[in-house]
Amino acid sequence: MAGTATQKAGTEPTRRDFIVVAAGAFGAVGAAAAVWPFIHQMNPSADVLALSSTEVDLSQIAAGQSVTILWRGKPVFVRHRTEAEIELARKDDTAALPDPQKDADRVKKPEWLVMMGVCTHLGCVPLGQKGDFGGWFCPCHGSHYDTSGRIRKGPAPLNLPVPDYAFLNDTRIRIG
Amino acid sequence: MADNNSGFFANPLVKWIEYRLPVFSTLDHMVGSQYPTPKNLSYWWNFGSLAGLCLVIQILTGIVLVMHYTPHTAMAFDSVEHIMRDVNYGWLLRYMHANGASMFFIAVYIHIFRGMYYGSYKAPREILWWLGLIIFLLMMATAFMGYVLPWGQMSFWGATVITNLFSAIPLVGEPIVTWLWGGFAVDNPTLNRFFSLHYLLPFVIVGIVILHVLALHQHGSNNPLGIDTKGPQDRIPFHPYYTIKDAFGVGVFLIFFSFFLFYAPNYLGHPDNYIPANPLVTPEHIVPEWYFLPFYAILRSVPDKLGGVLLMFGAILILFVLPWLDTSKVRSAKFRPIYKQLFWVFLIACIGLTYAGGQPPEGLALVIGRACTIYYFAHFIILLPLVGWFEKPLKLPASISEPVLKA
Numbered sequence A: 001m002a003g004t005a006t007q008k009a010g011t012e013p014t015r016r017d018f019i020v021v022a023a024g025a026f027g028a029v030g031a032a033a034a035v036w037p038f039i040h041q042m043n044p045s046a047d048v049l050a051l052s053s054t055e056v057d058l059s060q061i062a063a064g065q066s067v068t069i070l071w072r073g074k075p076v077f078v079r080h081r082t083e084a085e086i087e088l089a090r091k092d093d094t095a096a097l098p099d100p101q102k103d104a105d106r107v108k109k110p111e112w113l114v115m116m117g118v119c120t121h122l123g124c125v126p127l128g129q130k131g132d133f134g135g136w137f138c139p140c141h142g143s144h145y146d147t148s149g150r151i152r153k154g155p156a157p158l159n160l161p162v163p164d165y166a167f168l169n170d171t172r173i174r175i176g
Numbered sequence B: 001m002a003d004n005n006s007g008f009f010a011n012p013l014v015k016w017i018e019y020r021l022p023v024f025s026t027l028d029h030m031v032g033s034q035y036p037t038p039k040n041l042s043y044w045w046n047f048g049s050l051a052g053l054c055l056v057i058q059i060l061t062g063i064v065l066v067m068h069y070t071p072h073t074a075m076a077f078d079s080v081e082h083i084m085r086d087v088n089y090g091w092l093l094r095y096m097h098a099n100g101a102s103m104f105f106i107a108v109y110i111h112i113f114r115g116m117y118y119g120s121y122k123a124p125r126e127i128l129w130w131l132g133l134i135i136f137l138l139m140m141a142t143a144f145m146g147y148v149l150p151w152g153q154m155s156f157w158g159a160t161v162i163t164n165l166f167s168a169i170p171l172v173g174e175p176i177v178t179w180l181w182g183g184f185a186v187d188n189p190t191l192n193r194f195f196s197l198h199y200l201l202p203f204v205i206v207g208i209v210i211l212h213v214l215a216l217h218q219h220g221s222n223n224p225l226g227i228d229t230k231g232p233q234d235r236i237p238f239h240p241y242y243t244i245k246d247a248f249g250v251g252v253f254l255i256f257f258s259f260f261l262f263y264a265p266n267y268l269g270h271p272d273n274y275i276p277a278n279p280l281v282t283p284e285h286i287v288p289e290w291y292f293l294p295f296y297a298i299l300r301s302v303p304d305k306l307g308g309v310l311l312m313f314g315a316i317l318i319l320f321v322l323p324w325l326d327t328s329k330v331r332s333a334k335f336r337p338i339y340k341q342l343f344w345v346f347l348i349a350c351i352g353l354t355y356a357g358g359q360p361p362e363g364l365a366l367v368i369g370r371a372c373t374i375y376y377f378a379h380f381i382i383l384l385p386l387v388g389w390f391e392k393p394l395k396l397p398a399s400i401s402e403p404v405l406k407a
């Protein structure tokens, strides 16, 4: 409690010094508490947070085709992979991956790849079946993803994330 | 003091007000006959007042645009089209605002490079320089958020990419981005808050501009020779000499502005922003507005996410320490034979960055972008400190009027 205005050189802190510091500290904590609502109001509101989920009918998607679903304002890719794509993805499990992950850990059924269509660099939507690895290519700053949606080349640091989803039956999934 | 000032004015009404509220003398000291100014200012000194003019134009056109604009994802795009097609003179007001932003950046960029050439950032004008940089940062934030408001494809994807820059911050990056968005993607909450801030920030800029001018008046304007004024023979009053010179500059500037406004109103914009925002499709080639291109080029020339973001922000932050990186005591490049050349090389590097930022990040453009990025930082970190030590400056004149009187 050194250095308050009323304290003279060499004297003990007085009761008044204590009251000044305590009042100041109390005021500061109160002001900080009052600021929080102003900051927190910018976080997602209750209706945005309310768990939203989307169902996708897989029966219409032939092998080699993909659909893009809008979920929570973001695109989700649902791709019916071909045998060749699955094989390539598995073979690359051992390649030099910036964000190492096995293909088997990214799918529930090998022929269905479900993942966010949001580039992990700065959020653009990558283009399908483009790029150096036969998967996705993000034109914004040149990130290449493979047939498992793993980042292989470019500025993006992470694989395309896999959202929570469940198979309701053989031809229906629920995302979220 | 109050008595003196009210005696200074002839008009009885002005006298009466001045005696009670000293507005006229304050103005006269700010930009009038009582503000002594170096007598050798060139046309490069016009761009401060031109930037101020742009700020006024943006605020006036902005306030009337808000009377017709709707900040909601379902209606924003249509309301801007409504402004363009239905509102009386809406097309003119919107084009004034959109092109006005570009004019504002042109004026401010010239103003900044002027400061660099003539060493205006050096003691005792460091805080003046900082306040200018803060205005520049606020302008960029304002222009970025304004560009989101029409809710076209470029609005949406520009907002997505720029807000995602913050996701590069370790640990807290993702929560910060969610906080900025107010959701899990750029959406209506984002548009609403950007609208609120886009309205607010220009007035914050007005406040900083007042401080900027206050700091300017503490030591007065720098000048093309970069030496201090030595006495009354070096100075002339701001009014009428520079008010008239500034007014002439305004005329020329408005002709330039009008050329874009009436003959090429979309030349500086991007056609994709006339397509409504679509969160499922990113445009083939996204580019920011021209005034952000150098920084965008720096971002893309680094193949690492965090590194690119740090370097991009660093490119602006480094300007804050420029007064200490430049070790030369001589202000004006006129008397600095080596720095004078480096200045032009630096300017070319900045133009190279602008070019690279507008191209897809591959091939030659990527190489140019990387080379210019390296040069940009080398200029500040390596060249400026060294040149200050090794360069032998030319002999400075004893005063501003000396060379004139001798001739």
Ligand code: HEM
Binding pocket: B055, B058, B059, B060, B061, B062, B063, B064, B065, B066, B069, B080, B094, B097, B098, B101, B104, B139, B142, B143, B144, B145, B146, B147, B148, B149, B150, B198, B199, B201, B202, B203, B205, B269
């Ligand atoms: C520092 C000053 C300002 C700058 C640099 C600036 C910049 C911009 C830019 C670049 C746009 C996008 C233009 C387009 O492509 O359509 C915009 C839009 C807009 N701004 Fe500003 N602005 C400024 C001040 C203001 C102020 C003070 C207001 C309100 C009082 C305002 C209201 C608006 C509105 C309603 C729009 C959407 C309509 C439109 O897109 O034309 N602006 N602004």
Ligand code: FES
Binding pocket: A119, A120, A121, A122, A123, A124, A138, A139, A140, A141, A142, A143, A154, A155, A156
């Ligand atoms: S957003 Fe995909 S590479 Fe930058």
